[in-house]
Amino acid sequence: AQKVTQAQTEISVVEKEDVTLDCVYETRDTTYYLFWYKQPPSGELVFLIRRNSFDEQNEISGRYSWNFQKSTSSFNFTITASQVVDSAVYFCALRGNNAGNMLTFGGGTRLMVKP
Amino acid sequence: DAGVIQSPRHEVTEMGQEVTLRCKPISGHDYLFWYRQTMMRGLELLIYFNNNVPIDDSGMPEDRFSAKMPNASFSTLKIQPSEPRDSAVYFCASMRTPNTEAFFGQGTRLTVV
Numbered sequence: 001a002q003k004v005t006q007a008q009t010e011i012s013v014v015e016k017e018d019v020t021l022d023c024v025y026e027t028r029d030t031t032y033y034l035f036w037y038k039q040p041p042s043g044e045l046v047f048l049i050r051r052n053s054f055d056e057q058n059e060i061s062g063r064y065s066w067n068f069q070k071s072t073s074s075f076n077f078t079i080t081a082s083q084v085v086d087s088a089v090y091f092c093a094l095r096g097n098n099a100g101n102m103l104t105f106g107g108g109t110r111l112m113v114k115p
Numbered sequence: 116d117a118g119v120i121q122s123p124r125h126e127v128t129e130m131g132q133e134v135t136l137r138c139k140p141i142s143g144h145d146y147l148f149w150y151r152q153t154m155m156r157g158l159e160l161l162i163y164f165n166n167n168v169p170i171d172d173s174g175m176p177e178d179r180f181s182a183k184m185p186n187a188s189f190s191t192l193k194i195q196p197s198e199p200r201d202s203a204v205y206f207c208a209s210m211r212t213p214n215t216e217a218f219f220g221q222g223t224r225l226t227v228v
Contacts, residue, residue, distance in 0.1 A: 035216060045206060045219035048166065052214065091158065101146060101213050105158040 002027040004106035012112045013082050020055050021090050021109045022066045029053075029096030033070065034075045035103070040088040051075065082113045121190060121220035128227055133195040136223045139188055139207030147179050149182055149192050150206040158206075164190065197227045 003026040013019045025034065036048040049059065051068050059066045063080045079086055092106040120139040128134050140147045148163040164170040167184045173180070179198070184190040194201055204224050207218040 008220070021184060037219075043151065043223045043224075045205065045208075047216050050216045055196065094211075098215070101210075102160055103148070103161075103208075103217055107157050 002029070002032075002094050002096050002102075002104045004092050004104055006090075006092055006106035006109050007114065008109045009107065010110045012114065015084060015113055015115050016081050017058070017113075018078060019082050019111065019113075021079075023075045023077065023091075023092030023106060023111050025092070025094045026071050027064050027094060027096045030099045031097040033095045035093040035095070036066065036075075037091045037093060037105075038088045039091065039108070045091070048077075067109065079111075080109075084113050084115055087111060087113045119207055119220035121205075121223050123223060124221060126167060126223060126225045128197055128225070130198055130227055132227075133190065133193065134197045134201075134223070134225060134227075136192040136205050136207075138190045138192070138207030138220060140190070140207070141171055141211075141218055142188065144209035144211045144218075145187075146210040146213075146217070147190050148208040148210070149190070150219075152204045152206060152222070153202075156226045161192070194225075197225075199227045202226050214217050 005024045032053045034051045035082045038048055056068050067076045067077045089108045089110045091108045093103050097105045122137045131154045145166050149161040150158050152158045161174045163170055164184045182192045204222045206219050206222045208219040210217040
């Protein structure tokens with residue numbers, strides 16, 4: 001069985017603050033993939049990043065960065081200098097190689113960035 | 116590519132009516148997924164297909180739900196008869212291979228009154 005936990009259901013910050021969204025996962029698979037998706041108020045699910053279990057290198061893309069740590073089964077997402085347009089629900093997801101290609105989502109974190 | 120295309124975007128129907136949701140995956144993607152999103156249960160996988168063949172339908176709530184993929188470019192999710200508790204946003208997603216990401220359509224917001 002695989003599970004994704006996003007303990008923060010809602011976070012509120014003021015524009016230009018940095019914010020980190022936590023994601024903790026559980027899987028018995030040795031090969032797996034982790035993802036982050038963004039769901040803005042318009043409702044679509046937008047892919048942000050994919051990471052495989054063999055690549056623990058952190059990644060930075062503009063104001064976004066991701067910290068993958070197998071030792072703590074975490075895949076955290078940081079937004080630097082947040083902007084109002086970052087307001088959305090962010091989902092962390094996991095797919096294990098032996099999980100039948102099923103993508104398991106966390107419950108999501110609602111981020112509100114206030115001007 | 117236009118991405119995953121779902122229709123309709125919104126559907127309001129009366130309890131007991133049949134509802135059909137449609138999805139066109141991204142060309143060349145071998146996997147297609149149907150998800151349901153509700154406030155109470157979050158994002159749930161209903162069923163997925165590989166090369167048009169249903170692989171896992173364990174998430175389908177009950178016999179009132181059925182899904183088909185007659186060809187690589189089209190899938191339907193049907194609810195018959197519909198009930199108010201089926202009200203949710205239904206997402207279709209497609210994926211090229213197991214080690215790539217899934218891309219989602221814009222969803223169909225279903226309201227059963």
